[in-house]
Amino acid sequence: MTKLSKRSEAVALSPIRKLAAFADEAERKGRKVHYLNIGQPDIKAPIEAIEKLTSTEFGVLKYCPSKGLTSYRNKLPTYYKRFGISIQPEDILITIGASEAIYLSLMACADPGDEIIIPEPFYANYQGFSTMAGLHIHPINSSIKDAFALPSVTDIEAAINDRTRAIMLCNPSNPTGYVYSKKDLNALAKIVAKHDIYLIVDEVYREFIYSDQEFYSALELENVSDNVIVIDSISKRYSACGARVGSIISRNHKFLSAVLKYAQFRLSAPLFGQILAEAAIDIQGSYLTEAVEEYNRRRLHLYNRLKAMPGVTCYLPEGAFYCFVELPIDDSDRFCQWLLESFEYKGQTVMLAPGSGFYASPGLGKKEVRIAYILNTNDLEKSMDCLEHALLQYPGRTIIN
Amino acid sequence: MTKLSKRSEAVALSPIRKLAAFADEAERKGRKVHYLNIGQPDIKAPIEAIEKLTSTEFGVLKYCPSKGLTSYRNKLPTYYKRFGISIQPEDILITIGASEAIYLSLMACADPGDEIIIPEPFYANYQGFSTMAGLHIHPINSSIKDAFALPSVTDIEAAINDRTRAIMLCNPSNPTGYVYSKKDLNALAKIVAKHDIYLIVDEVYREFIYSDQEFYSALELENVSDNVIVIDSISKRYSACGARVGSIISRNHKFLSAVLKYAQFRLSAPLFGQILAEAAIDIQGSYLTEAVEEYNRRRLHLYNRLKAMPGVTCYLPEGAFYCFVELPIDDSDRFCQWLLESFEYKGQTVMLAPGSGFYASPGLGKKEVRIAYILNTNDLEKSMDCLEHALLQYPGRTIIN
Numbered sequence: 113m114t115k116l117s118k119r120s121e122a123v124a125l126s127p128i129r130k131l132a133a134f135a136d137e138a139e140r141k142g143r144k145v146h147y148l149n150i151g152q153p154d155i156k157a158p159i160e161a162i163e164k165l166t167s168t169e170f171g172v173l174k175y176c177p178s179k180g181l182t183s184y185r186n187k188l189p190t191y192y193k194r195f196g197i198s199i200q201p202e203d204i205l206i207t208i209g210a211s212e213a214i215y216l217s218l219m220a221c222a223d224p225g226d227e228i229i230i231p232e233p234f235y236a237n238y239q240g241f242s243t244m245a246g247l248h249i250h251p252i253n254s255s256i257k258d259a260f261a262l263p264s265v266t267d268i269e270a271a272i273n274d275r276t277r278a279i280m281l282c283n284p285s286n287p288t289g290y291v292y293s294k295k296d297l298n299a300l301a302k303i304v305a306k307h308d309i310y311l312i313v314d315e316v317y318r319e320f321i322y323s324d325q326e327f328y329s330a331l332e333l334e335n336v337s338d339n340v341i342v343i344d345s346i347s348k349r350y351s352a353c354g355a356r357v358g359s360i361i362s363r364n365h366k367f368l369s370a371v372l373k374y375a376q377f378r379l380s381a382p383l384f385g386q387i388l389a390e391a392a393i394d395i396q397g398s399y400l401t402e403a404v405e406e407y408n409r410r411r412l413h414l415y416n417r418l419k420a421m422p423g424v425t426c427y428l429p430e431g432a433f434y435c436f437v438e439l440p441i442d443d444s445d446r447f448c449q450w451l452l453e454s455f456e457y458k459g460q461t462v463m464l465a466p467g468s469g470f471y472a473s474p475g476l477g478k479k480e481v482r483i484a485y486i487l488n489t490n491d492l493e494k495s496m497d498c499l500e501h502a503l504l505q506y507p508g509r510t511i512i513n
Numbered sequence: 514m515t516k517l518s519k520r521s522e523a524v525a526l527s528p529i530r531k532l533a534a535f536a537d538e539a540e541r542k543g544r545k546v547h548y549l550n551i552g553q554p555d556i557k558a559p560i561e562a563i564e565k566l567t568s569t570e571f572g573v574l575k576y577c578p579s580k581g582l583t584s585y586r587n588k589l590p591t592y593y594k595r596f597g598i599s600i601q602p603e604d605i606l607i608t609i610g611a612s613e614a615i616y617l618s619l620m621a622c623a624d625p626g627d628e629i630i631i632p633e634p635f636y637a638n639y640q641g642f643s644t645m646a647g648l649h650i651h652p653i654n655s656s657i658k659d660a661f662a663l664p665s666v667t668d669i670e671a672a673i674n675d676r677t678r679a680i681m682l683c684n685p686s687n688p689t690g691y692v693y694s695k696k697d698l699n700a701l702a703k704i705v706a707k708h709d710i711y712l713i714v715d716e717v718y719r720e721f722i723y724s725d726q727e728f729y730s731a732l733e734l735e736n737v738s739d740n741v742i743v744i745d746s747i748s749k750r751y752s753a754c755g756a757r758v759g760s761i762i763s764r765n766h767k768f769l770s771a772v773l774k775y776a777q778f779r780l781s782a783p784l785f786g787q788i789l790a791e792a793a794i795d796i797q798g799s800y801l802t803e804a805v806e807e808y809n810r811r812r813l814h815l816y817n818r819l820k821a822m823p824g825v826t827c828y829l830p831e832g833a834f835y836c837f838v839e840l841p842i843d844d845s846d847r848f849c850q851w852l853l854e855s856f857e858y859k860g861q862t863v864m865l866a867p868g869s870g871f872y873a874s875p876g877l878g879k880k881e882v883r884i885a886y887i888l889n890t891n892d893l894e895k896s897m898d899c900l901e902h903a904l905l906q907y908p909g910r911t912i913i914n
Contacts, residue, residue, distance in 0.1 A: 120771035173755040211779040240778035354574040354784030370521035377641035378612040383755030384785035
């Protein structure tokens with residue numbers, strides 16, 4: 113009998129996808145499943161960008177340069193310029209989604225046994241990529257009590273040791289919706305500069321801000337160009353998750369050269385997705401503002417429904433399109449599986465992402481779930497009807513009606 | 514100053530891409546560069562498959578299931594059925610090119626410090642992926658004297674130790690064009706079964722066989738379904754390198770489940786490429802036979818030109834579209850860079866992949882280069898004119914004219 117590697121047995125399943133087989137089974141039984149587990153919006157990608165792709169005359173479908181399609185890299189700075197951010201094509205490496213951007217950044221900045229500091233809860237796949245790269249996540253706990261705001265800077269600095277290579281965060285945050293302020297980022301910039309470590313900021317939700325607060329990119333930080341690595345992607349911005357186009361942006365060209373070595377092994381990011389992505393740079397105005405308005409409606413709708421459910425602790429998220437919610441249940445892994453296996457309301461059920469997978473600290477998140485508000489308000493309404501009824505029926509509920 | 518990881522400083526540059534900056538510079542100087550360094554064919558992808566993609570009505574560009582688009586996985590067995598190979602959709606995991614298929618297979622079957630046996634010279638990026646995964650390649654030397662045939666099975670078995678997790682090879686071989694026979698594969702099957710290790714066979718060039726020998730897939734081996742992992746891709750078959758669609762095929766479902774964990778972290782392979790790949794399954798007959806005939810013409814042309822050059826050692830490759838050639842030079846790294854930096858013939862030059870990067874044994878391949886015969890015979894003719902003149906002018910030539 114052949115053996116599997118220890119690492120593949122040790123690696124945790126993605127909480128976002130691990131219940132997929134139960135959802136398939138629920139659908140086979142004829143149930144309608146509302147997928148609030150994954151950040152897969154139901155908004156259409158911009159038609160102009162799709163038309164650009166489908167009207168391209170293709171002949172030879174070449175590998176792109178490993179850094180990314182030259183015309184796309186040359187044009188991408190115009191997108192950031194709209195926010196007053198000046199970057200050059202040389203600061204950009206195009207990746208296969210933000211996923212690859214995160215993984216290759218970790219591979220380039222840290223060795224097996226090194227540590228990455230991340231406020232938790234964090235995007236669950238950071239754990240997966242860290243494990244693949246042999247890295248330890250040193251989590252800094254943030255709390256639902258203050259809507260998962262940045263933990264104290266003193267706590268973060270105290271966590272730094274000889275093996276620490278980076279502080280990583282997602283702004284606005286997946287899974288909490290917290291928007292890190294200019295003040296937060298400046299405080300972190302001071303720390304990374306002092307300790308000569310990296311600040312990796314995943315800004316894939318940069319367009320999705322619902323409060324009056326202006327988004328402050330890590331690319332705007334001063335005097336830390338050697339430390340700052342920004343992760344971006346077209347997946348959420350243009351609702352183009354399947355295109356698989358992301359990027360690493362950094363003014364640290366030695367760092368980008370290290371990433372490029374890895375990128376050369378995989379030869380090329382997808383050609384079709386990059387053509388779409390290049391065309392999407394021209395999208396301005398109504399497409400994005402309408403998307404943000406639509407998510408805002410969903411956000412308020414979700415919040416109002418959750419607030420009215422007994423025993424549910426939630427807050428109004430300020431950005432991205434997730435809310436990290438505490439439910440009156442014994443165990444969210446069990447609850448989310450039960451929703452798919454044993455529950456239905458009017459022939460429907462809802463798929464959520466269990467909270468535990470978003471923490472590195474053992475035992476945390478057991479009562480929490482991540483809810484993505486990526487469905488139209490009509491489906492979201494039905495999803496919340498399901499959740500409300502499920503909380504009344506679930507055998508492991510902690511409020512007895 | 515932030516540090517880079519030791520692994521990214523240690524990892525070797527891809528020999529196929531490391532001279533890219535010199536080629537760019539040569540083009541900037543107005544020279545025409547013939548790219549024989551990379552397996553990027555100049556043949557068009559099948560028009561029917563492109564039309565299927567460009568006529569699809571896209572709305573929401575969703576993530577695909579991490580295993581691959583369901584309809585594509587369901588249809589892919591019909592391709593193998595044409596060769597009498599029976600596989601099921603459950604035996605398939607769709608990847609982002611063969612590159613990801615190789616990397617994730619290594620991650621799933623071996624831990625840092627483990628060993629993989631590979632006949633050398635081998636596809637250079639096997640080294641890169643092994644280093645990324647923390648694995649050691651135990652090379653088994655094959656020789657240009659017998660056209661890089663499989664080394665003795667005794668030598669291979671003698672190389673197996675406690676840390677050996679797999680034997681990996683490419684059939685037909687990139688970079689040598691050697692086609693492993695049924696007998697070769699059966700001998701290897703016996704070894705992997707006896708030692709409970711994996712046999713990873715990269716069959717991305719499976720369609721490109723020029724002799725009368727029938728291609729024998731590792732999927733046809735009997736009694737080793739637990740051991741065999743086949744890597745495939747649409748890149749070469751349908752000249753669709755930029756689409757980034759590959760696959761892992763194995764009847765070992767525990768192994769595939771381990772790979773799936775990693776695949777779930779990166780969420781999805783590219784949607785557009787998979788739509789093209791699914792449509793391409795219908796391509797039969799003339800598209801493929803014409804491509805093989807075209808490559809055969811190029812193969813014969815290349816061979817005849819090389820044979821006529823004094824001091825060049827070559828052989829007639831039987832498959833894939835590469836030839837691994839010994840040149841009368843001091844150092845192929847230096848020579849390939851010189852071709853781009855300091856040489857031109859009628860305003861043209863040629864880019865080749867230096868041989869050393871295809872060996873794990875230090876010091877080997879210094880006089881060898883990999884030549885990809887992926888250009889039309891007219892361009893190939895000009896490329897060989899360049900090579901012929903270069904060998905007469907290169908300061909480090911070992912035959913003095």
